[in-house]
Amino acid sequence: xxxxxxxxxxxxxxxxxxxxxxxxxxxxxxxxxxxxxxxxxxxxxxxxxxxxxxxxxxxxxxxxxxxxxxxxxxxxxx
Amino acid sequence: xxxxxxxxxxxxxxxxxxxxxxxxxxxxxxxxxxxxxxxxxxxxxxxxxxxxxxxxxxxxxxxxxxxxxxxxxxxxxxxxxxxxxxxxxxxxxxxxxxxxxxxxxxxxxxxxxxxxxxxxxxxxxxxxxxxxxxxxxxxxxxxxxxxxxxxxxxxxxxxxxxxxxxxxxxxxxxxxxx
Numbered sequence: 369x370x371x372x373x374x375x376x377x378x379x380x381x382x383x384x385x386x387x388x389x390x391x392x393x394x395x396x397x398x399x400x401x402x403x404x405x406x407x408x409x410x411x412x413x414x415x416x417x418x419x420x421x422x423x424x425x426x427x428x429x430x431x432x433x434x435x436x437x438x439x440x441x442x443x444x445x446x
Numbered sequence: 447x448x449x450x451x452x453x454x455x456x457x458x459x460x461x462x463x464x465x466x467x468x469x470x471x472x473x474x475x476x477x478x479x480x481x482x483x484x485x486x487x488x489x490x491x492x493x494x495x496x497x498x499x500x501x502x503x504x505x506x507x508x509x510x511x512x513x514x515x516x517x518x519x520x521x522x523x524x525x526x527x528x529x530x531x532x533x534x535x536x537x538x539x540x541x542x543x544x545x546x547x548x549x550x551x552x553x554x555x556x557x558x559x560x561x562x563x564x565x566x567x568x569x570x571x572x573x574x575x576x577x578x579x580x581x582x583x584x585x586x587x588x589x590x591x592x593x594x595x596x597x598x599x600x601x602x603x604x605x606x607x608x609x610x611x612x613x614x615x616x617x618x619x620x621x622x623x624x
Contacts, residue, residue, distance in 0.1 A: 372489070376580050376583050376584055376587075379576055379580030379583070380577060380580045380581070380584070387573040387576050387577065388576065389501075389504070389572065389573070389576065390497045390500045390501030390504055390576065391501055393493075393579075394494060394497050394501070397494050397497070400490065
């Protein structure tokens, strides 16, 4: 099972040839988990401020990371 | 193809051309601004339609190059949403990859399109549209984080002295390369 966060990360991959095409994305979407687990995106605190434009792009991509949130504790709370 | 914009008529007079287009309830931008209560369900539904449309234009060897929430129109009846891709003003036909100037909207622009300005021999192609769709998805699911990342991104660009942009719609993020 793929999470939405993992799918978005693969789409936002920095290497264009490694990025899935539309039919691959559709296949992943059919299998993606509807629950919001694993889709929380966090900013990378290590991003600096004095960088070139190309580095800014890389930092923009690195700013998107996936935090896997376990579903079990929330079920226990419920 | 229901996911792509259709023209109803082009009948006009001798000196005029009339283009009739369907009316839409709104666009993806308005949907994001509304902060829908169940964005994951809406995301999966709309993203499937958008990717179907993108796949169709890619099969026709066309790169859209300006996919963003403002260019995806939405019709909805109750909980059913229909997405339609519009604005092919920047789209280009290509065979595999091509050497052309970067164009699009900065916040949804793939890195390889962006670096095209500084690396004249860099190439980009169909995956650039896929990146834009991913950026739209992040904005729908986590608008606050996307906004924060975009603000930081623009600050970094200003710090790096990137002044070779021209604004084409009055918005800071809507740029085309010289």
